[in-house]
């Protein structure tokens with residue numbers, strides 16, 4: 001299987017090279033040249049398997065220069081009991097008939113990012129070996145809260161790698177910040193950007209395409225790679241959990257093999273829902289993908305009108321990981337929907353860069369309507385949904401999951417579609433204690449880690465052990481950086 005760029009189909013890379021590079025030199029996203037197909041027999045075979053086996057079976061379809069045995073070893077390292085507090089890794093929890101939550105936060109940093117970022121470092125280390133690379137990979141990541149910690153945890157002290165993370169100052173939750181600034185490891189660094197997530201992501205992409213910085217890093221023995229969902233090695237492990245969830249629903253009798261399911265995904269950078277789209281394109285029986293946004297509802301408007309317009313106020317919300325107005329992975333979706341038309345994608349992305357806006361063709365809009373539905377949820381709606389899930393189901397959910405749960409309810413009313421649905425639950429409520437406490441009618445006593453105990457006292461839900469351990473950890477990083485100074489920050493880190 002070869003990989004090409006959404007902006008240049010003449011690029012031709014192996015999977016290992018694509019994982020190593022992270023982002024194409026032309027600014028495009030590296031994408032498989034074909035989408036492998038799965039059928040009922042394939043899904044039947046996955047049903048009795050453990051999560052790591054399912055992951056190896058799916059991933060080898062795309063990573064043809066890796067062996068299935070190699071991927072199974074990586075899977076067992078990634079999703080085993082040393083990392084995940086649930087033996088199923090990504091369990092599906094029944095909320096009520098026809099309504100399920102896919103819990104993706106049982107990993108070491110309590111967010112769905114662990115599902116990919118416990119795997120990516122192993123894929124990258126193997127890629128370094130497979131390509132004979134002698135330089136050190138420097139991972140640059142922008143985060144609105146969850147990716148940064150998961151990437152640091154995944155890459156900490158991994159040989160021949162180092163990682164530098166940028167998060168928006170005042171744009172992540174207190175627990176998310178504490179997770180990042182206490183991260184151990186000799187090869188890690190994290191800085192708060194004076195700006196929002198889009199500034200941090202734009203800075204990282206700018207550095208990737210800065211030839212002078214790249215040449216200087218090369219002289220020093222480094223090359224750049226990415227741990228964000230712009231890296232195909234991030235998307236692919238996320239495809240696995242949609243397929244796995246379907247198998248679990250069939251195994252448990254909630255679906256009959258071949259029945260369709262809807263997935264409702266809270267998303268900002270469009271990576272998580274793109275992974276669901278690939279699963280659908282591979283042949284997983286998916287009816288509709290419901291894209292849930294918070295008040296930063298650029299994706300809702302796009303899916304409804306075909307016009308992507310980032311020229312709007314940026315809101316800081318209680319679901320901060322989705323506070324994003326430039327959704328990077330939409331580019332891969334548009335590439336697929338356009339019939340892999342790289343010239344058309346260049347036109348849209350140039351317009352996004354210069355005017356902050358583009359309008360897709362009628363052809364793409366029709367295909368979007370067929371596969372997707374977009375909705376958004378206010379801050380009040382988010383709190384109300386957390387409260388409702390707690391009162392009605394005794395189920396404590398985080399604000400991102402609540403956004404999806406509320407948007408799914410809107411979709412059902414608007415469409416009348418009662419297809420069994422899975423809400424993708426992306427983070428532990430303990431990462432957002434203050435907002436969750438307020439939502440369930442408690443007054444937070446403080447604004448730091450003491451809220452972990454308060455939320456535990458009122459809910460009885462166990463605190464994930466790595467979050468509880470944060471209390472004993474001291475702060476290792478406290479640097480801030482202006483968004484224009486990120487290039488220098490990289491050069492300072494890689495002395």
Ligand SMILES: N[C@@H](CCOP(=O)(O)O)C(=O)O
Pocket residue numbers: 142143144145146147148227228229230268269271272321322
């Ligand atoms: N929601 C993310 C933002 C970055 O998204 P990614 O999936 O591209 O890494 C975060 O929490 O950092």
